[in-house]
Amino acid sequence: MSGRVLTRDGVLALVAEATRAGTRADLRRADLRWADLHEADLYGADLRGASLSCADLYGADLRGASLSWADLHEADLHGVDLRGASLSCADLYGADLRGASLSWADLHEADLHEADLRGANLRGADLYEADLRGANLRGADLYGADLSGTTCLSVTGLPSGPAVLVPLPDGWQLTVGCWSGTVEQLRALIAKDHGWPEAEGDQIAVRRPMLAALADMAEAWAAAQPHLLEAVQEKWGKTEVVC
Structure with missing residues (x-):
């Protein structure tokens, strides 16, 4: 899957195939820059190292997804469900995460520099050494979140x-x-x-x-x-x- 450019239909077809097989959709290192994946069902998908910069993921279901080392800078993640997802070391620079559900998500060492996290649910999230410089956290729920090593x-x-x-x-x-x-x-x-x-x-x-x-x-x-x-x-x- 490394470097392969995928369309919305291609992604959803892979997800459907994996669901039928009872496995996780393998989208590792996929090229999804500027992709239209709004409200897509990507539950549990393996997107480690994927390129998702400027992608439209508005309202997508990414619960339990693996997004470690993924490039999500300036992606539209408004209202996305990322509960329990792994985003360690992910690039979320300038990403729109307004109202996103990130409870118990793994965001340690993630780059959230200048990200928009207004109203996001970060209860219990692991933000250890995440870069939150310039991030907008107005209204974000940080109850129980690990903020060690952050700003x-x-x-x-x-x-x-x-x-x-x-x-x-x-x-x-x-x-x-x-x-x-x-x-x-x-x-x-x-x-x-x-x-x-x-x-x-x-x-x-x-x-x-x-x-x-x-x-x-x-x-x-x-x-x-x-x-x-x-x-x-x-x-x-x-x-x-x-x-």
């Missing part, structure tokens, strides 16, 4: 749930468990004795010092990493910054 600050082990600090076009956003806001908004919440999400009474007293320490850490991180915020704002436009 995001990730803190686990807090009673309130995992915490993530990410740069957005309008400033740094801190998410703790089910709560999201700015560092200043977290400090305002900490100062209150009521109105805490999922905490009251003695629980507030226990969580307050740890959240105060988190606020200090997040503030220090943002101050030490101004270039990360600048990269996002340069790509997506700068609005009023609240840090």
Whole structure:
């Protein structure tokens, strides 16, 4: 399959043949640049090393697919189902992943530089050492995602749930468990004795010092990493910054 140029019909024929045989569609290193594969059923397909740059994969089913080392830069992956897919070391530079389902996907060392991940579901995803510089993560669900070695600050082990600090076009956003806001908004919440999400009474007293320490850490991180915020704002436009 190496280097072979395939059309939409050719891809779907291979997928159908593999399904009948009870195997995975072998599309390794296939040349699918600019291919129209919108809403295609590519469940479990082997696309390792495939060339999919600028391909239209809008709404495609890629659950459990193997896309390690695939070239997907500037591909349209809007609304794609990639749950449990392997995208390790994949090139997703500038890809449109708005609203994509990437829960439990393997994205370690993937290039997501300037990718559009607005509203994407990344719960439990492996993003270890992924390149997220300039990526737009507004509204993305990062609960339980491994963000070690990325441009995001990730803190686990807090009673309130995992915490993530990410740069957005309008400033740094801190998410703790089910709560999201700015560092200043977290400090305002900490100062209150009521109105805490999922905490009251003695629980507030226990969580307050740890959240105060988190606020200090997040503030220090943002101050030490101004270039990360600048990269996002340069790509997506700068609005009023609240840090």
